[in-house]
Amino acid sequence: MALDIPFDNSYGRLPDRFYTRMAPAPVRQPGLIKVNHALAEALGLDPAALESAEGVAVLAGNAVPEGADPLAQVYAGHQFGGWSPQLGDGRAILLGEVVDRDGVRRDIQLKGSGPTPYSRMGDGRAWLGPVLREYIVSEAMHALGVPTTRALAAVSTGEIVLRERPLPGAVLTRVAASHIRVGTFQYFAARQDEEALGALVQHAIARHYPGAETALDLLDGVIARQAALVATWLGLGFIHGVMNTDNTSISGETIDYGPCAYMDTYSPGKVFSSIDHGGRYAYNRQPDIMVWNLAQLATALLPVMGMEREAAIEAATASVHRFPELFGQTWLRVFRAKLGLAVAEDGDADLIQSLMDRMAAGQADFTNTFRALGTEKARDQFVDPAAFDTWDEVWRARLSREGATPEDRRDARDAANPWVIPRNHRIEEAIGAAVNGDFAPFERLLEVLARPYAEQADAAHLTRPPNADEAVLQTFCGT
Structure with missing residues (x-):
């Protein structure tokens, strides 16, 4: 069955210094793990052709399809606050772009496709665990309604990847609105390459912000988008884990699922990433870090803002300073919906924060507490249920001022509070089974997470927080 991918590769039409053209490195024995049929069809691709021997060869990097323009993108970035003047796709190859059935241009990229000039002494490969983690979490994010990159396919390589121990290799096919990052702009700004910066601005505007006209418009x-994205993350208890500027997408999508995690027990300063020793990217620090990242973007754009430097600094600073207000508006909207509030009142932020303070003190599960509001199960989440009861009375009084009861707003709350999330211990369970050749837990997790707001009686075990011996205390980048 012939594989036809209608590529139209705009990034490859940018100057050569934006990338290195190169093909993926072939693997020993490619094997199909999963093709995302719904996403393939949305892209205008034939899932059966992707699952054929020809398709699997392409997904593994053993064959370059007609019309592709494979390349590794270069960028820079701040990693945990430290400046790296050259990073880039160290284990990824952009095959090309397609315009999907909704008229949206999408990148198709292979992750784990071998070394590139930007690998920094790495092997350019990925092992099975991070590939399955990104597949599970990115598809869950999509189902939860959060802007995100997505997983088109996963294949095994028949090769061993050496990390702490020998592990099975895999390749993920990732789809994104683009892979342009804050670090892409930083790379050219650091080299004082205003010509490249200008070209990148125009490309990003055309691709993501067609109503914009200037670099300042692009920044705004x-x-x-990032203000709305981070506020939405917080509403789900999500911790990105590695919010470096090279992992901050210009499109406003969640990108690079390395040490990411969803909280079980709510703790505002929670960190999972094994390399985040200082808590830089903790749950409650994510808004501040995004402001910092956006300030780096603003700095990179100063030379191409078309005004005197002092005026450009003033305008860019004003733009960045609008982030807290934009973030706060979305945060309130997200959490009001989680409480079933339809009308805004001045004290709502205090009501929300009061609940979350009690959740932290009471060791309550983030997802299950919000989902159970209005029922006895909510108070059961707390070590001291009486602490919840006093808040519950205030909340019910607040609803009554809208002429509503908790039961009246149950459907609305259920639409804002997921019933199931990709909990760390379940992801690790699926990965452990897959390493031993059993992909059934992976498939089942994907099936349930595709409908995260719907109660699924036969999957109730997937909503349970981990027991002490199941808890995942650290997550890893997987590089």
Whole structure:
């Protein structure tokens, strides 16, 4: 069955210094793990062709399809606050772009596709665990309604990847609105390459912000999208784990699922990433870090803002300073919906924060507490249920001022509070089984997470927080 991918590769039409053209490195024995049929069809691709021997060869990097323009993108970035003047796709190859059935241009990228000039002494490969983690979490994010990169396919390589121990290799096919990052702009700004910066601005505007006209307009657009994105993360108890500027997408999508995690027990300063020793990217620090990242974007754009430097600094600073207000508006909207509130009142932020303070003190599960509001199960989440009861009375009084009861707003709350999330211990359970050749837990997790707001009686075990011996205390980048 012939594989036809209608590529139209705009990034490859940018100057050569934006990338290195190169093909993926072939693997020994490619094997199909999973093709995302719904996403393939949305891209205008034939899932059966992707699952054929020809398709699997392409997904593994053993064959380059007609019309592809494979390349590794270069960028820079701040990693945990430290400046790296050259990073880039160290284990990824952009095959090319397609325009999907909704008219949206999408990148198709292979992750784990071998070394590139930007690998920094790495092997350019991925092992099975991070590939399955990104597949599970990115598809869950999509189902939860959060802007995100997505997983088109996963294949095994028949090769061993050496990390702490020998592990099975795999390749993920990732789909994104683009892979342009804050670090892409930083790379050219650091080299004082205004010609490249200008070309990148125009490319990003055309691709993501067609109503924009200037670099300042682009900055404003990115700030608005990232403010909404981070507020939405917080509403789900999500911790990205590695919010470096090279992992901050211009499109406003969640990108690079390395040491990411969803909290079980709510703790505002929670960190999972094994390399985040200082808590830089803790749950409650994510808004501040995004402001910092966006300030780096603003700095990179100063030379191409079309005004005197002092005026450009003033305008860019004003834009970045709007982030807290934009973030706060979305945060309130997200959490009001989680409480079933339909009308805004001045004290709502205090009501929300009061609940979360009690959740932290009471060791309550983040997802299950919000989902159970209005029922006895909510108070059962707390070590001291009486601490919840006093808040519950205030909340019910607040609803009554809207002429509503908790039961009246149950459907609305259920639409804002997921019943199931990709909990760390379940992801690790699926990965452990897959390493031993059993992909059934992986498939089942994907099936349930595709409908995260719907109660699924036969999957109730997937909503349970981990027991002490199941808890995953650290997550890893997987590089």
